[in-house]
Amino acid sequence: MNENMQEILENGDMSDKQRKRLKMRKKLKYGSMATAITAVVIVVIILVNVLVSMLTDVRLDLTTDNVYDVSEETIDYVKNLDKDVEIAISVEKDTIKSLFGTTEMMVSETLSKYENYSDHISVTYFDTTKDPDILSKYQTMYGGDIGSGAVIVSCGDRIKVSSLLEMFDIDSNKYYAYMYGQCAFSDIITGYKGEQMLTNAIMNVTDANVKHVGLIEKSNGNYIFSQTQGNVYAMDSLNNLLDDNGYDVKRDLDISTAELSAEDYDILVLPAPVSDLSVDATKRLSDFMYNDGKYGKYMLYIADYTQGNTPNLDAFLKEWNITVSKSIVNDTEDNSQVVNTYDVFYSRGQSMIAPSVTVLTQDYSGSLENASLPIVAPFGRPIIEEKLNNGKVVVPLWQTSDGSTEIALKDSDVSESEANETKARTVACLVQNQVNTDGTIYESDMLVLTSMQMLDTMIVSDAAYNNGAYVISALNTICGKEASTVIASKNVTAATLDITTEKIDTIKWTVWIVIPLIVVVCGVIVAVRRRKR
Numbered sequence: 001m002n003e004n005m006q007e008i009l010e011n012g013d014m015s016d017k018q019r020k021r022l023k024m025r026k027k028l029k030y031g032s033m034a035t036a037i038t039a040v041v042i043v044v045i046i047l048v049n050v051l052v053s054m055l056t057d058v059r060l061d062l063t064t065d066n067v068y069d070v071s072e073e074t075i076d077y078v079k080n081l082d083k084d085v086e087i088a089i090s091v092e093k094d095t096i097k098s099l100f101g102t103t104e105m106m107v108s109e110t111l112s113k114y115e116n117y118s119d120h121i122s123v124t125y126f127d128t129t130k131d132p133d134i135l136s137k138y139q140t141m142y143g144g145d146i147g148s149g150a151v152i153v154s155c156g157d158r159i160k161v162s163s164l165l166e167m168f169d170i171d172s173n174k175y176y177a178y179m180y181g182q183c184a185f186s187d188i189i190t191g192y193k194g195e196q197m198l199t200n201a202i203m204n205v206t207d208a209n210v211k212h213v214g215l216i217e218k219s220n221g222n223y224i225f226s227q228t229q230g231n232v233y234a235m236d237s238l239n240n241l242l243d244d245n246g247y248d249v250k251r252d253l254d255i256s257t258a259e260l261s262a263e264d265y266d267i268l269v270l271p272a273p274v275s276d277l278s279v280d281a282t283k284r285l286s287d288f289m290y291n292d293g294k295y296g297k298y299m300l301y302i303a304d305y306t307q308g309n310t311p312n313l314d315a316f317l318k319e320w321n322i323t324v325s326k327s328i329v330n331d332t333e334d335n336s337q338v339v340n341t342y343d344v345f346y347s348r349g350q351s352m353i354a355p356s357v358t359v360l361t362q363d364y365s366g367s368l369e370n371a372s373l374p375i376v377a378p379f380g381r382p383i384i385e386e387k388l389n390n391g392k393v394v395v396p397l398w399q400t401s402d403g404s405t406e407i408a409l410k411d412s413d414v415s416e417s418e419a420n421e422t423k424a425r426t427v428a429c430l431v432q433n434q435v436n437t438d439g440t441i442y443e444s445d446m447l448v449l450t451s452m453q454m455l456d457t458m459i460v461s462d463a464a465y466n467n468g469a470y471v472i473s474a475l476n477t478i479c480g481k482e483a484s485t486v487i488a489s490k491n492v493t494a495a496t497l498d499i500t501t502e503k504i505d506t507i508k509w510t511v512w513i514v515i516p517l518i519v520v521v522c523g524v525i526v527a528v529r530r531r532k533r
Helices: 003-010 014-055 072-081 093-117 130-144 172-179 194-204 229-244 277-294 311-319 416-420 465-478 500-531
Strands: 086-090 121-125 150-155 158-163 168-172 189-192 212-219 248-254 267-271 297-301 322-324 325-330 336-344 347-354 383-385 393-398 405-408 427-438 440-449
Touching: 072 093, 072 194, 086 093, 086 194, 086 347, 086 427, 093 121, 130 150, 150 194, 158 194, 168 172, 168 248, 194 229, 212 229, 229 248, 229 267, 229 465, 267 277, 277 311, 277 440, 297 465, 311 322, 336 393, 336 500, 383 427, 405 416, 440 465
Parallel strands: 086 121, 212 248, 212 267, 267 297, 297 440
Antiparallel strands: 086 150, 150 158, 168 189, 322 383, 325 405, 336 347, 393 427, 427 440
16 A cells, blocks of 8 residues: 555545545456456356256266166177167056156166167067067067066077066065055165176077076976075076076976986086985986087086985996095184075074185186185085096185085094094086097086085175186086176165256256356346445
8 A cells, every 4th residue: 555545544535536546446356356256157157058968968877886887898798799689678668667766767778778889789668468469579489478577688589588677686575565565666676787687688699609507406306405495595596697697597307207318408407416316317417428429518516415325426426536525614714704695504594604715726717707706615515536547537626725624414434533634625626528539529527516505695696705606607618608798786775876867957957047047146136236335
């Protein structure tokens, strides 16, 4: 402040000319600031309008688990499709919304992305009563009834039918509350697996080398394995695992009556017979694997602690150079993990300590997304290799630690000293039977697991373990099946932030109308106040 101004302020004496000059300075000062603020607000409004215009055409997925997005693996796969695939939903789009509420967005957005990423994929919605011709077309291909709410994926004459409900992981404890109208559908879902289901269905119908699996679940009309809840759900889990990964599965084969034809099946699954097999049954298993000298067949045998004495089955396994000990592995706490299983000694949903295993070879785990995840072997039975000179080779796959011991089962011939010996035990293996005929190698293989609980539904569905993924990877490798893309379910229980069409409209009108009005009102108020001064 200069001396003249200081004197004027102190003496209270100011000429008219000086007053006008001071007033002009104030106008310039506050006017420039107002102009700058106005310019900044206008720039912000323009930028936000540009962003909103982009959002009109692009949907952003800001959910915590990207439930509206699809993985790069799926995008790469569908972009490279060279066959036409039809995806038909047997319910109208508006009906899905009325049934599923806001959850419908997951389904419609996923289907839209598949259609956008590939010119070979088409998506249609139809009503089973209004469009009988469309329904008849797919029912003829399917060979069965298709109801409302089905997800139909077809390519040529191949078809796979699932349910819209299968696109979600559902809290079974709340399901009945939803059925009785006591809660919304969104309240009972815990995960979204629409991408997993659709991608694997597309792989299934476009696969030129489909592998057919026969699940031997009965003998003389009775279930072949112990009917504990854990075992029942483990078989369901295995069936779903195979089905989700592109295998064509036929269930409920009866080993006493089924033909077990090598022409019909590539892989047979024999799950833990409680009672012994007949000599005829074991012979038909051997004939299947021999395949009239052509070999090229595969078998998954699962042992379990619930089995009784099975001398005929044991003799069959011995021909494949293995014996499964009548004991279970017990490992130290440092080499075990606390896991949740569906059935522990007939008790539902209990936690238990299960040995962790080391994967001895990576030859059969090539398609694992994360090979560092653990594999557990609850109630695993040790495999003993028989040194027979018959050309078959035993390849150990899973092994417990050097500090593991055994617990003998009922009627076991395992001595106390053998059980207490600390050493590594093999609990999963592959037995290869290779034959060289005139320079051509023929091969049939048997994959052996030693516990039904290795496929417990709670373990297989837990993304923290590699049990299910490894089994699929090993089967893919030994039978030459192209690896499928296993997509994990997406968690939808966490708090999410998603931008939908309605939200975009709200933002748009806020930016275009509300914010400009607020700016105008504020400007009028400031102008009026300045005039009054």
